[in-house]
């Protein structure tokens with residue numbers, strides 16, 4: 001069984017926010033406008049967050065770090081959901097059932113990375129955008145929680161394709177929109193359970209670290225430190 | 229007037245009610261609120277209904293537009309509604325718990341106050357649950373909690389224990405009400421169908437009394453662990469997450485203590501209002517307020533002890549994520565809330581209640597109102613600061629301020645609670661009549677007998693004539 005994960009090389013990342021935009025287009029994230037964004041109501045499944053976890057004291061390096069949902073292997077958000085609307089599947093993807101979520105927002109408060117988003121109102125897109133929504137991704141109604149799904153629909157499409165051609169899924173066939181869009185090649189996506197895959201080799205490099213590792217959430221999105 | 233009732237032939241009612249049920253002649257005052265309704269009542273009801281209507285309108289707006297009409301956002305996903313939930317469940321604690329404890333220890337002064345305490349529990353718990361439902365993004369999917377319930381979620385623990393608690397405390401309110409309902413059925417004319425139904429055929433036979441008293445004492449014992457569990461699980465909603473200043477083992481007992489604390493305060497305010505509105509100074513005496521004030525005073529110190537432990541542990545441990553929240557409360561944006569809380573939960577009530585001269589009914593009421601304001605603030609600064617400075621992203625902190633929707637719903641909750649309470653006093657005696665009757669009849673003898681057993685038998689010299697000290 002595959003274990004999907006991602007490595008983000010901070011040495012390559014230029015903080016261009018290509019991944020953020022790609023994610024928004026791919027996953028039908030509605031634009032909210034400045035006023036709502038000021039109130040913490042924007043949707044950024046992939047978000048650039050200020051991070052000062054690197055560098056030597058007293059001169060830490062302040063930088064921006066792309067943060068999707070980290071698809072924790074021990075996800076605090078899944079434990080607390082009273083209806084099982086968020087779950088971890090056998091391939092390690094932490095998914096969200098929009099049609100079951102009751103909107104209690106317990107998962108959003110339990111996620112230590114603040115990687116979950118709540119639909120404060122019915123999403124709206126201005127005129128030209130509304131014609132170009134991705135048909136593979138469902139539109140979330142108001143009142144439910146959403147978050148990065150690791151572009152799960154792409155996995156389904158790739159599987160369907162492979163099944164139609166009567167062959168196993170090939171490595172590299174399933175890539176997330178952010179990894180695909182990154183112009184610097186800073187994001188590597190793939191099967192962590194395969195020791196030969198690029199992603200698992202990078203995940204075991206000396207530069208690898210996990211966000212808030214001491215919490216024991218065991219994220220499957222792994223970062224590579226600058227340098228070397 | 230009473231006599232007239234019994235001879236009313238048109239209704240075909242028993243003209244001589246069962247002799248086992250004593251007429252409430254001596255306590256006729258307790259029936260006055262039920263028998264007479266003045267203009268003041270209607271004015272109160274209209275005012276309360278107006279506030280409730282505002283809350284309903286606010287909720288309709290929220291239902292239509294989504295939770296965007298509140299002041300919530302990322303990362304402060306929880307605000308007033310969750311604070312209300314914890315606050316109301318906390319208040320609901322006192323009633324049943326105090327009444328159960330007083331019954332178990334056989335405190336005779338309980339007789340006139342247990343009912344008003346038990347009613348608080350039942351009425352207020354509805355608003356605790358209600359606020360959770362108001363907080364849901366998709367209240368229409370509420371039943372998913374039953375259909376897909378996952379027992380590993382602390383929210384489901386809440387659902388279970390609150391349901392049990394609501395059922396039990398309703399039963400515990402209802403059982404001692406039965407003999408009083410029978411009195412109303414037999415000696416009044418209003419709402420007869422209701423009383424006949426609710427009296428469950430009570431005729432006051434000795435056997436019925438035995439069964440009832442057994443049931444009440446069993447319930448009094450069983451309801452205590454349930455009450456403690458309820459507030460413990462409410463705290464677990466926070467403590468089970470790994471968020472800074474939530475993830476703490478002290479939360480269970482801390483919440484239970486806070487709940488009893490605010491519950492006693494609410495009871496004092498309610499009793500003072502009942503005493504004032506229905507002129508029941510004969511039933512709710514200075515003694516009751518004095519005893520409850522002393523209980524409140526003890527809880528002040530208990531609360532201070534827990535708060536002190538919590539903050540000292542955090543401060544000494546000095547973990548950055550926790551300290552961020554700590555300083556937000558001590559000297560940051562939530563400092564006004566924090567210091568007002570310390571003043572109203574500890575400094576002011578202790579100053580008032582420690583002094584015998586200020587420990588009057590008025591003093592107790594002022595202290596109680598302070599405590600409830602303080603306890604609301606305490607719940608607020610438990611819920612909000614921990615959310616407003618998450619571990620990641622650093623440096624992101626969007627202040628939370630509730631909108632008119634949240635304020636209106638809060639006001640409506642208080643108004644609706646008051647309305648339910650007022651309606652209860654209009655339908656049922658707010659002081660237990662039969663328990664007062666029973667107290668007058670039996671307790672004095674019982675207590676005298678009990679007191680005798682506390683004391684050593686007096687030494688009786690065999691030879692009564694012999695003066696003490698004289699050698700035989």
Ligand code: SF4
Pocket residue numbers: 068069070071072075076077078094110111112113114115116147217
């Ligand atoms: S990052 Fe947050 S939302 Fe994603 S799996 Fe971990 S706890 Fe859940």
Ligand code: SF4
Pocket residue numbers: 080081082083084085086100101102103104105106107108144145
């Ligand atoms: S908001 Fe939805 S996904 Fe999150 S805990 Fe509640 S029901 Fe589960």
